[in-house]
Amino acid sequence: MTLFRRSRFLFWSIRELSHKYTKSLVLGIVLGFAIMIGVYSVYPYISALTLLKIDRIGYVGEYTPSTLPIPIQEQLSFGLTTIASDGSALPGIASSWEATDSGKQYTFHLRNDVIWHTGKKVVASDLNYNIRSVSFKALNDRTIIATLQNAYSPFLTLVSKPIFQANLTGFGQYKVNSIRLKGDKIVFLRLVTATKKQLPTIEYRFYKSETQAINAYKLGEVDKIEGLTSIEPSLPSWKNTTIEKVVNKNRFIALYFNLKDQLLREKTLRQALVYAVPITTAERVFSPIAPSSWAYTNSSKQYDFDMKQASKLFETTKIATNSNELTIHTFSQYLNIAQEIANSWNALGMKTNIRVENVVPKEYRVLLSAQDIPVDPDQYIFWHSTQVNTNITGLSNLKIDKLLEDGRIKQDQEERKRIYIDFQKRLAEELPALFLYYPTSYTVKRTTR
The missing domain is CATH 3.10.105.10 (Dipeptide-binding Protein; Domain 3)
Incomplete structure (x- = not known):
């Protein structure tokens, strides 16, 4: 009998509390589910931050944000077209295009799935190239027309240049996470993934000379240097170091x-x-x-x-x-x-x-x-x-x-x-x-x- 009374007392207590705090309980349950979903959603990114490696690359040369080497620009963004290995034009932001008026007008039809790193969808009015004797006009959000003063068949390669908004904001697979300047020259640039792909973080450090870049490698500032014109005799004997000879056919x-x-x-x-x-x-x-x-x-x-x-x-x-x-x-x-x-x-x-x-x-x-x-x-x-x-x-x-x-x-x-x-x-x-x-x-x- 005593057990029955205790159970009944517990039941009535819970019911009274639930009536009294209904809104709080519902809100707690909703927040609990939201937190669970949020943790589940961001876990891959948290995991990526802790597990993905960092590629630390040295570059020789002085560059401003507007004169970055094209390979770096192409990690951050792309153009209306892209270029195949044989030099032919392939779709970029534009999924297709037509040339009319004997090659003096190009109509580009834009993809619908390109997103700026800010989260905003790319529309035709966002795009413009500063090309002499060429005017660009957005017909609608998905169509842009380029009018040339004279026919110029290499034009499709010109519009392969990656497009940026302010602060190197593009729509490529990487985005700028950190940048340091000395005057107007870049000395450090960190890129992180801008997609759901678990891509490695890339850190670029820029040096005025090959000697400075090699010294940075020896000191452990960078783990890779590309484009060196010569190799000092002692470098091949360095522990855990490989040297690759590359023929530049461009x-x-x-x-x-x-x-x-x-x-x-x-x-x-x-x-x-x-x-x-x-x-x-x-x-x-x-x-x-x-x-x-x-x-x-x-x-x-x-x-x-x-x-x-x-x-x-x-x-x-x-x-x-x-x-x-x-x-x-x-x-x-x-x-x-x-x-x-x-x-x-x-x-x-x-x-x-x-x-x-x-x-x-x-x-x-x-x-x-x-x-x-x-x-x-x-x-x-x-x-x-x-x-x-x-x-x-x-x-x-x-x-x-x-x-x-x-x-x-x-x-x-x-x-x-x-x-x-x-x-x-x-x-x-x-x-x-x-x-x-x-x-x-x-x-x-x-x-x-």
């Missing part, structure tokens, strides 16, 4: 001839000189167009080292009977190859000196230098006779001019390919430059910490 080293020079305008002399260039690297270059490009051809005339042929041609030139001499202008990193070329030309009978420069000289006879390869095969600014500031050889060839003019306005890729194959062959025959080799760089990486 850049080449070339020997440029000044065709306005009275001596070098003679093609036979240029032919004699290029046959006397001792190229020992296996990564030869035969064209100013990237070998991965849809427009590349390996059927252009190739000049292999041949001192007999060089001597034969040299003996037929006017210079073989006078005392003219050449100076190879170059930069410190190419001094060794310049010396090899000078030695070979001296052996040929062409007196040759070397001069190390800090910037590209305004006047020269022979220049040994590097050139970045554009994504699109358009070579107009480098070789067209009207481009006096960028056509550094002074090449003037009516047929090459016409090919370059047509190549940048035609819309059909197969037609452009035929044009650029013809261009590459004619350029090799005209010989304003000898394309030598693709430069190598080194990546230093710590295998364990």
Whole structure:
């Protein structure tokens, strides 16, 4: 009986309390469920923060937020288009597009699932490129129209440049978590995942010189450095360190001839000189167009080292009977190859000196230098006779001019390919430059910490 009374008392007490505190109990239950759901939702991110590694990478060079290297920009955002390995345009923010008015107008249709790092959906009015002679107009939230003053077939590669709002806000798989500046130059940049993917955090540290970057690696500030032009002898013996040699086929080293020079305008002399260039690297270059490009051809005339042929041609030139001499202008990193070329030309009978420069000289006879390869095969600014500031050889060839003019306005890729194959062959025959080799760089990486 006593047990019954106690049970009844407990029952009535609970009922009274539930009536009295109904709202509080309901609120507590709701909050409890909300907390459980919240913890469940954020647990993967908390776990990611504690478990994911941090990639600490050293970069050589001085950069502002607006001039970050393209590989870093592409981690933070992307453009209306992206670029395939062969240089063709692929969808980016735009899922599709049409070119009309003979290539002077492009209509881009935007994806509906692209979100700024702020959480706001990307709409057409957010997007704008500062491209000369091109205007952009948002037709609606999902459509943007670009109007060009003149047809320009490489245009789709221009709009592959990643788009940002203020403070490097993009819509890529990474977002900026922390940035430190010294003046206007970035010295530290931390990127964290902007998606549900458990991506490693990336920390970039920037150094003015390769020596500073290597010292930072030795001190443990960074675990990886990319793009080193040389490796100090002691580094390969460092514990838990691997060194990878990388061939950069988006850049080449070339020997440029000044065709306005009275001596070098003679093609036979240029032919004699290029046959006397001792190229020992296996990564030869035969064209100013990237070998991965849809427009590349390996059927252009190739000049292999041949001192007999060089001597034969040299003996037929006017210079073989006078005392003219050449100076190879170059930069410190190419001094060794310049010396090899000078030695070979001296052996040929062409007196040759070397001069190390800090910037590209305004006047020269022979220049040994590097050139970045554009994504699109358009070579107009480098070789067209009207481009006096960028056509550094002074090449003037009516047929090459016409090919370059047509190549940048035609819309059909197969037609452009035929044009650029013809261009590459004619350029090799005209010989304003000898394309030598693709430069190598080194990546230093710590295998364990």
